[in-house]
Amino acid sequence: MPKRTRKHVARKTVLRLPDLDHSKTSVLNSLSPPRSRRNYKFAMEQFIDWYCSEPRLxxxxxxVLRFRLHLESLGLAAGTINQRLAAVRRLAYxxxxxxxxxxxxxxxxxRVKGVKQLGCRAGNWLNKDQARLLLEKANGSGLRPVRDVAMISILLGCGLRRAELSALRRENIQIRQGHWAIVDLVGKGNHVRTVPMPIWVKGAVDRWLTAASVTTGRVFRAVSRHGTAWGNGISENVVWYVVxxxxQRLEFDHLAPHDLRRTCAKLCHVNGGELEQIQFLLGHASVLTTERCLRLQAELGRARERPLWVPVPWRGRFAIRPVLIN
Structure with a gap:
């Protein structure tokens, strides 16, 4: 009896739009965090649009190397380019x-390598006086300023991410060991933590809850142009626009909600907070992330005390002499 020959399956080299859409759907179904799904969806759709606009390749x-050059020509940051390339690799898998x-x-x-990122960005943060001035400028008459003050107070006093702030529920604010805290807060990577809430932050939140008559569900709601609260919550973009x-009223350029989170960490570090406590406060999975957030300010703070080694002329030659920065 003749043996059956196994039919050879021919793999494609050129993928058409239905094939790419099928692979994109498979990638999105394998991701559970909403933020990852959104970022990967945007990156894959950008690659698919670029791939289909080119001749059949x-x-x-x-x-993929040509696509990396295309991303570099757009002036994107190294981290953004590497994130887009990771989505393309996942699409190919x-x-x-x-x-x-x-x-x-x-x-x-x-085997396509990402873009190397040389150095580390310093980021942006506020000092204690600037943070207090930001809260004063956010205050005003009406329901919307009351909400904005409460949101900025939580960002500065508790160090929450804007996604965590928009998803914050009334039931999460409880008393633990005689102090107010945000209990069982689910953060990035589904990490659960408990964040202490200072008294001045709790006062700002209570003023908003009383004015908006919020007793359950999400803490922050949208405010209509008539000055009334409506809806079941807000999006992350609302937090960004509020900050x-x-x-802009203080003429602070490029201030984002994450800068207020960084400000909270730096103020805690200045007032004697330990590194492990700040890590738990921010919800970092690794202490290296917390060190990277705090290291730059410490170096900038000690920069004026370090000697600067400069070449100076001496006996017809150049010698190296330390010069203190005043």
Whole structure:
């Protein structure tokens, strides 16, 4: 009896739009965090639009390298480019697992390196006087300023992310060991932590809850133009616009909600807070992330005390002499 010959499955090299959409759906279904789904969806759609606008090209390592050059031409940061490339690699993996792309081509795409990021960005933060002035400028008459003060107070006093702030519920604010705290806060990566709430932050939140008559559900709601609270919550963009509008009154450029979170960490560090306590407050999975957030201010604070070594002429030659910065 003749043996049955196994039919050879021909893998594709050029993926069309239905194949790319199928792989994109598979990638999104494998991701659980909403933020990751949103970022990967945007990155994959950007690559698909660029890939379909080009002539029919094989999805290989050379094409992904060309896409990396395209991202660099847009002036994007190194971290953003690497995030987009990670989404493209994931798209190729899913296409290979589904039998739509050759495993050799997927392995070649995996070898595409990201953009190197030299150095570390200093970021932006406020000192104690600037933080107090920001709260004063956010205050005003009406329901909307009361909400804005409460939101900025939580960002400065508790160090929450804007996603955590928008999802904050009334039931999370409880008393623990005689102190007010945000209990069982689910943060990035589904990490659960308890954040202490200072008294002045609790007072600002209570004024908002009383004025808006919020007893359950999400703490912060949208405010209509008539000055009334409505809806079941706010989005992360509302937090961003509130911080930006309050910063523009003080002529603070490029102030984002994450800058207020960084300000909370730095003020805690200045007042004697330990590194492990600040890590738990911010919800960092690694203490290295907390050190990276705090290291730059310490170096800038000690920069005026360090000697600056400069070349000076001495006996017809150049010698190195320390000069203190005053």
């Amino acid at each position: 094989a999805l290989n390592r050379t094409v 899913e296409a290979a697992d589904s039998g739509l792309l050759s495993p050799e081509l997927a392995a070649g795409i995996r 930006r509008s309050c910063a």
